[in-house]
Amino acid sequence: MAHRTRERPRGPVAWAVLGVSVVTVAALLLLPLVVVFVEAFREGPARWVSAVSSPDTVSALKLTGLVLALVVPFHLVFGVAAAWLLTRYDFPGKGIVLTLVDLPFAVSPVVSGLLFVLLFGARGFFGPWLIDHGIRIVYAVPGIVLATLFVTLPFVTRELVPLLDAQGREEEEAAASLGAGAMHILFRVTLPRIKWGVLYGGVLCAARAAGEFGAVSVVSGQLRGETVTLPLHVEVRYDEYAFVDAFAVATLLAFSGLATLGFKAWLEERARRAMRTTGESG
């Protein structure tokens, strides 16, 4: 990467732009974060501890953990496979598939949730069949997992497609000519080169999965201790005028968000360093 000299802002316009940015960041990002913590600790740390350790909070935490444990590994595998397919093979309808992968970004999460209700709800397309066989999807954990899977679909694939495209397939061809099978090529040649991208996409996917509200709220039915995830639990407590509880639970999400940011920054730094030491055209 070319070295760029960085300058201090010069002239009134530069300072004005800088000022607007600082005010925006402070008002939109920092202020809410501060408010969350102030409200959560309004009645002291003991109150905070009791709020985050209540049985409802713990069950919400467990459910969110379960969703993460199912969704993230699925998308790591699916994302690598889809990106591989999209960059290494030509097939009719490839453009359509690429667009479809982005669909969850374009559609409102509430609509995504509604989609699952329409498909699997009692009066939905598969509803009668599911009821006959005693399978519950909507207003149950499977629905929450499905809705989260849907809204987090693009993260890993989107991260890897440009990466794999840029790297080309020569090294894979070289490996094949040396007698390596598909598994050897994937695990010894391709994955080591994109591992930071895979992790990065996984982190983004996990962050979104943990924080998803809209889609999950539609399919959840908010059965206490059963189908309430952490973000939903915040809303439940807030609606019950338990403001301190709501903000205390929100701090858990804020912590996970901050941790994600830190991890993401560390990953980016690692990826940059890996790029530097292994060169660009190997």
Add this chain to the structure above:
Amino acid sequence: MSIEAVGVSKSYGAHPVLRDVSLKVDDGGLVALLGPSGSGKTSLLRVLAGLEAPDAGRVVFGGRDVSRHGVADRGVGFVFQHYALFREMTVFENVAFGLRVKPRAVRPSEERLRRKVHELLGLVQLESMANRYPSQLSGGQRQRVALARALAVEPAVLLLDEPFGALDTKVRRQLRSWLRTLHDELHVTTLIVTHDQEEALELADRVILMNDGRIEQQGSPTELYEAPATAFVAEFLGDVNVIEGTVEGDGALAVGRWRVPLLDAAPGSRVRVALRTADLELLVAEDDDACATISRVADLGEKIQFEATVDGGPTVRVHLARRALLTLERGARVTIEARVQRVYPA
């Protein structure tokens, strides 16, 4: 092992890149596939390797049809123009790769593997670099690693795709003669793709010249140079002036004031004449005899390049040995004499 292509055709969409190509490389031979970019030589090499499937035709290795085999089962060593080294692995691991991915039954022990890799690194004179990463090597070193890596699996044939294309002239020369020596030692059947005629002529026993998806001519370097079958071959090999015109009644071609006597050309026919810059001679002449003026003189080192502008005609390039510089300066009036000429129908 001999390499054979039989009636190979391939198109990308509506664009044909190989049109019914057949060729044979004898066991132990070193053959160059030469041609301008876009002539189909790299596509042909990739079809032979099994990296690309032809639309029609067969690939035969040592008498055995391998058309249905993938690249992993053909036993080819393939060397890419941009090396394609595994950048996450050290030089040692790059060379060892082909041995490590062998099925368990035929995989060498760690000790034998180490010995073999060091042997190969010695062969390409890179033993001291075993623990470096590809990014820490120069281009020439990287390409030698790529060669060692390809040789590690003891391929029956070696296919090289513009292996020296990304290197500077001096390193190219060194690697070229080094490759030739290596081939004389190992006798692996080798097919090398290049667009550099000098490389092809110097390196190969036989040269296959491709143009527009077809084989234009094949033979020894001398055959191709001395007896080019078509105007394309004549123009591609060596530094050539091409003049076009209609043969006059006395069997000569008139280009402005310059008359080029042709040996056997039918009067009235349109012809294309290829004249190598080294096959032309310049003679100082008086006003009436002269037909051209020296318009530019360039010292190329081993030879001097003169550009002679024919009165009422084109500018012709002539290469003369260094000592000929004497009297010919810019503005001198000359006649041009062609010692060797090749006439093709226009």
